[in-house]
Each structure stands twice: as C-alpha cells, then as structure tokens.
Amino acid sequence: xxxxxxxxxxxxxxxxxxxxxxxxxxxxxxxxxxxxxxxxxxxxxxxxxxxxxxxxxxxxxxxxxxxxxxxxxxxxxxxxxxxxxxxxxxxxxxxxxxxxxxxxxxxxxxxxxxxxxxxxxxxxxxxxxxxxxxxxxxxxxxxxxx
Amino acid sequence: xxxxxxxxxxxxxxxxxxxxxxxxxxxxxxxxxxxxxxxxxxxxxxxxxxxxxxxxxxxxxxxxxxxxxxxxxxxxxxxxxxxxxxxxxxxxxxxxxxxxxxxxxxxxxxxxxxxxxxxxxxxxxxxxxxxxxxxxxxxxxxxxxxxxxxxxxxxxxxxxxxxxxxxxxxxxxxxxxxxxxxxxxxxxxxxxxxxxxxx
Amino acid sequence: xxxxxxxxxxxxxxxxxxxxxxxxxxxxxxxxxxxxxxxxxxxxxxxxxxxxxxxxxxxxxxxxxxxxxxxxxxxxxxxxxxxxxxxxxxxxxxxxxxxxxxxxxxxxxxxxxxxxxxxxxxxxxxxxxxxxxxxxxxxxxxxxxxxxxxxxxxxxxxxxxxxxxxxxxxxxxxxxxxxxxxxxxxxxxxxxxxxxxxxxxxxxxxxxxxxxxxxxxxxxxxxxxxxxxxxxxxxxxxxxxxxxxxxxxxxxxxxxxxxxxxxxxxxxxxxxxxxxxxxxxxxxxxxxxxxxxxxxxxxxxxxxxxxxxxxxxxxxxxxxxxxxxxxxxxxxxxxxxxxxxxxxxxxxxxxxxxxxxxxxxxxxxxx
Numbered sequence: 001x002x003x004x005x006x007x008x009x010x011x012x013x014x015x016x017x018x019x020x021x022x023x024x025x026x027x028x029x030x031x032x033x034x035x036x037x038x039x040x041x042x043x044x045x046x047x048x049x050x051x052x053x054x055x056x057x058x059x060x061x062x063x064x065x066x067x068x069x070x071x072x073x074x075x076x077x078x079x080x081x082x083x084x085x086x087x088x089x090x091x092x093x094x095x096x097x098x099x100x101x102x103x104x105x106x107x108x109x110x111x112x113x114x115x116x117x118x119x120x121x122x123x124x125x126x127x128x129x130x131x132x133x134x135x136x137x138x139x140x141x142x143x144x145x146x
Numbered sequence: 147x148x149x150x151x152x153x154x155x156x157x158x159x160x161x162x163x164x165x166x167x168x169x170x171x172x173x174x175x176x177x178x179x180x181x182x183x184x185x186x187x188x189x190x191x192x193x194x195x196x197x198x199x200x201x202x203x204x205x206x207x208x209x210x211x212x213x214x215x216x217x218x219x220x221x222x223x224x225x226x227x228x229x230x231x232x233x234x235x236x237x238x239x240x241x242x243x244x245x246x247x248x249x250x251x252x253x254x255x256x257x258x259x260x261x262x263x264x265x266x267x268x269x270x271x272x273x274x275x276x277x278x279x280x281x282x283x284x285x286x287x288x289x290x291x292x293x294x295x296x297x298x299x300x301x302x303x304x305x306x307x308x309x310x311x312x313x314x315x316x317x318x319x320x321x322x323x324x325x326x327x328x329x330x331x332x333x334x335x336x337x338x339x340x341x342x343x344x345x
Numbered sequence: 346x347x348x349x350x351x352x353x354x355x356x357x358x359x360x361x362x363x364x365x366x367x368x369x370x371x372x373x374x375x376x377x378x379x380x381x382x383x384x385x386x387x388x389x390x391x392x393x394x395x396x397x398x399x400x401x402x403x404x405x406x407x408x409x410x411x412x413x414x415x416x417x418x419x420x421x422x423x424x425x426x427x428x429x430x431x432x433x434x435x436x437x438x439x440x441x442x443x444x445x446x447x448x449x450x451x452x453x454x455x456x457x458x459x460x461x462x463x464x465x466x467x468x469x470x471x472x473x474x475x476x477x478x479x480x481x482x483x484x485x486x487x488x489x490x491x492x493x494x495x496x497x498x499x500x501x502x503x504x505x506x507x508x509x510x511x512x513x514x515x516x517x518x519x520x521x522x523x524x525x526x527x528x529x530x531x532x533x534x535x536x537x538x539x540x541x542x543x544x545x546x547x548x549x550x551x552x553x554x555x556x557x558x559x560x561x562x563x564x565x566x567x568x569x570x571x572x573x574x575x576x577x578x579x580x581x582x583x584x585x586x587x588x589x590x591x592x593x594x595x596x597x598x599x600x601x602x603x604x605x606x607x608x609x610x611x612x613x614x615x616x617x618x619x620x621x622x623x624x625x626x627x628x629x630x631x632x633x634x635x636x637x638x639x640x641x642x643x644x645x646x647x648x649x650x651x652x653x654x655x656x657x658x659x660x661x662x663x664x665x666x667x668x669x670x671x672x673x674x675x676x677x678x679x680x681x682x683x684x685x686x687x688x689x690x691x692x693x694x695x696x697x698x699x700x701x702x703x704x705x706x707x708x709x710x711x712x
Contacts, residue, residue: 002580028644053558054558056561056655056674057646057657057659057672057674059670059672059674061670061672070644070659072659072674076558103561104556104559104561104683105559105560105561105679106561108679108682109679116394128159128160128163130386130387131264131387131390131711132300132387132390133167133170133171133264134160134167135164135170135171140299140300140392140395141394141395156352156353156373157373159371217360217361218360219366220367220388220389220707221389221411221414221707221708222411222414222496222497222708225415228478229485232478232479233478233479234479247361260391262387262388262390262391264390265359265367265389268359294396294407294408294411295392295393295396297396298391298392298393298396299392299395300392301392318497319495319496321495
C-alpha cells in the first residue's frame, strides 16, 4: 500500500534543512515558497530515505487570490508518495521555476499549465502553447475567462 | 545512432505555428454561419427523355455502389466506424471497404468525431482536395451540432460550419446499424441526382 | 564519391492512417533517418476540464467516457474512485466485484485493439486486426447486455454501479472466458515467432529504465522497460488485494517487449475475472448517495491502473454541487514525453511502429 507521507513531518524535516522554506503543512501536503522550490525538490529527489524519483502529476488550480501548483510525487523504491504545493500571488505575470531538469515527465504538463492557466515556468526549454493555437487570446482554465 | 547537430533544426517551429494560427483565426471568422445543405437532388420536373434518364440511372448506380471513404476520424465515433468496417457489420457488402488516406481517391467523407477549430482548416483542405462528385456524412452528435462539447471554447458547433453536409446521423456514438442506415439514405439520395443537364 | 545530403522536414500530419487519431509529428529526416521529432498536440482539445466546472459530480461521469474512448469503463472507475475518496462514500461488496469484472474485461478489449493496431502499423494489413476485433465484439456485446451501450458505457456511479447485471450476463461471461484463453494462445502462437514482427519490433525504440522513470511513463510502457510497478499491486484500490495475479515485465524496453507485456496482461486479466466470478457475492449494487452531492471542502487524487497507464483524477471541492477544479492525469500524454528519444536515430517506418507500441488515444492526450 502506498503510504502518503505526512505533510507535517516532511515539512518539519525540510524546515530544518532549508530554513524559511515551508509556509504551512497539514496532514496531506506541505506548502513551499516558490523561491525554495528547486532546492527542496532536488533534496527530496536525491536523499536516501526519500528518493522521490517519479513525478506522478503536476496540476494548477486558480484560487481567486493566488495560483496554486500541486506536485504529486511517488517513490518507486520505498513505495511512498508525497504532495507538494507552491503558490504564486501575482495574477498578472505568474511564473515559477521549472522542474524539467529533475523530472523529464514535467515537460508536457508544464506546457499545458502555461497554455491553459498562464503560469510560465522559468528554465523550461520550450515554453509554448501545447493544445491551443498560437494566437488564441487568454488562458481558458482561469476562473475569469468567460 | 549519432546525430549531426547541424541538421536538427532547419525550420523554425514558432513561425510554422504562427502561420497555422493565422489560418485558424481567419477560418474561424469566416465560418460563423452554417453552410446550407446541398439540395440539387430535389429534382425539378423531368423534361429529359427516357434515354438520358437511363444514363443518369446507370451513373448513379455506379456511384452509389462503390463509395470510397476518406479517413477523417478525430474521436470516439471512429471506433463505431471501425466496427462497421470490420467483419460483423460488414461495410464491404456495400462496396465501401476501401478506406483511403488520400482524398484524391475518395468520394465520401464520414466525419466521425468532434471538430475543433485547430483541426478545421485541415478538414476543409481534405474536403477541397476530394474530386467531384463528393458527399459528406456527419456522424454522431458532435458532428451535427457540437454534441456534449458544444459550449467549449475550442469546438466547432457542427461540421456544417466548414463543409456542406448531406446526411446527418444522430447518436453518441451511433450504432453500426444506424451508420448503415445513414449510408443507405445517402445512396437513395445519390440515386435521385440529376447528372446530365439539358439546356 | 560521397553524396551530400540535406535534411528536410516532413509532416506526419493530423490525418494519417497510422497515427491513431489526430496526432501530428514534424519529422526532420536526413535521408530516411529521423534526426528530430516535434509532436504537435491539440487537434482534439475539447476543453473537458473547463466543461466540468459547470456540471454536478454525477453529470461528469458521461464526459469521462469520452476521454479514452478505447477503455471507457476504466475512466469511469477512476473518476468515481476519486469522488468517493473525496466524500468518503462506502461501496457495497457486489458493486466492487462487478467493477473489477468490468474493468478487467475492458483491459482485455483495449489490449486487443492495441495489439491489432500495432500489427496493422507493421504491415499485416488488417488480418490480425480483424481477428482481434472479433473478440472485442464479443466483449462489447457483453457490455451491451449490461448497460445498453456499445462504446460510452456510463456504467459506474458514485457509490457503486448503476444497476445489477442480468443472469444471462454471468452465463455469457463464463462461456467467454473459456473461449478467450484459447484465442489468446492462438494469437500468441501465430504472432510471437513471426519473422516480420520480430524484425520490425525487436530492438527498435528502446526506452531505458532510468529514462522511463524520469519521464513518468506508466503502464505497459514502464513495465516493458523492466520496472515492476503496477498500481493494482503497489497501491491496491477497490478490492484488488484479494486477487492473485502476476505483473508481467519486459527486459529491454523495445517495441517487442511492450507487445509481449500486453499479451501477458490479457492472460492475467482473465485470471482475475475468473476469481472475481467465483467470489461474486449477492447484495445491492449502489449505496445511498444524494443526487446533488456536496462533498466537504478539500481535495483528493484518485488513481487507477488503466490499460494505458496511471490514470488519475485530481478533484478540488469547495462544498458546492460542482467541483471547483478537476484535473485529469492522462497516461497517454505523459507516455509520449520520451517519444523523441525513442525515435531519433531510427528510420521513418520505425517512428510509426514506436508510436503504435506506446498505444495512445487522442481523446485522452488532448482532453
């Protein structure tokens, strides 16, 4: 049975390693500041005992004040999973660091989030629209798209 | 295998994408009205004599008994079309087992699936490449009016915005029996077409 | 004298007999060797995730049918599991067994289609496809008996299945299992040592283990590369913990291994159906759920092992009758991440075979 690691325990462990990175954590997930996203992700991928080498999915949700990006990670070796979240508060120009360098599977998913939500990912080799055509105006999955 | 890095990027994908986007936008602007159904088959009173009518009859018989379909299978109705073409609901008994990818060799387009604005210029292009006489069957709810996805931001509400449609087959997806009934309807329509026109 | 060659770009366009739908690839060729591949998506993007924001939880179930239209029962199950996880709704025993039977039958049907199309792409023009379609028609008939539809079943409900199966179904299913084992052996015998299939698929389009894990591949693509990861064993959902079955894996990760994994998975699915049929208990098939379900605010990620890979639904609820956000983790799209690496260096015809062996379904890729 895949064990969902507790957000609080992982949050405390990460707070010790990267002070100031965790905003909040609860039973299911923990919230990371966007500046610390890449160091935290590298740490949880490479540390023995955590070894989250499989990125199951990346999702973006539009809460009206902020965008939240949710990462579902799995470790095939230890059979446990983790939910990592990060937020961006500026609606006009949201951008986050890309995790393509760590997990190749993020490639098309990040392009899809850019296409449909408008969040661009810095460091992605090909940040273009995936599903819609180039001159499509707007980002359909946002709550204020009519 | 070793790959020569100089040969990899010889086109600019941004430019190609931009050109495609312009085509899509212009098609979208021009396709807001429905193209009316072709109705020349509602023949006027016969003024031709018996000999010409027999020629008409033979031409129509030859055309409707060997309709060759062009591949245009975006979505789920394609599975029901494949079932119709398979050995249980044999479409070969109507002379239609040839499914060509090339539109030059086809005279029927069965549109099996939802049409999106991104795909619309390609479908129009395939339709224009088919040689006359040609017919179109709109198969399924998505082809008739957009179906379940009619309110979506990227779906064309029906193929008749882009190309003229002859027969509409409702269903989501229509059963193979329904598709065969629709094909028979098209064959009846072809049988009544006037080909030779007298002055 | 050396010949000077220049690369050119060819468009394996949205309308193509071998692209399994409206999928487009821009291939840069040097002679016949592929040096670059750029996939272009979106020709079937229907905006399903946006449509779900205006529908109640029960009204979304028919939309999930249209996602991966080669295996709609699995999509229904994944969505319904996510909702039940979010709202903590129990499911009766008989419904669980019926769900497992339907999903495993669907897995067999999907793999028949996948193997048939792969052989079609290799050049066996329609003969294996027609043979396998015959079995698929039997499965579709069984589903027709249960829910009246041949393609978009809409059979699962939140809290169970929509109605009980008729008596004829169990009898017909019994007969079908008996026949199917013989047919899988027949296909294996005809195809496994076939020269042309071996030459076209052995050693072609190799996906290494590290790249498969890093590209988040899942399903038969991941297992053929040697990773023994099946969600039915690793994170059992529904009642999969009660059945005994093996998880076939490959060794090298080439197209032949993916083909073999699918054939073996069909055999394992038959095993599961036999066990489920023996253990099927009587009882009701749906628990009491209000028609306008209002789950507590929160989120849930429910995933299953669909025939194409890990199909997941991420649901966010804000307490109203419609979900706030629904995201679909599409296995076919993510399996295509490594397509470029699998095809570069091979010839054009190998690109077709590799794409066929990944087994995509455009309704899911483009959503």
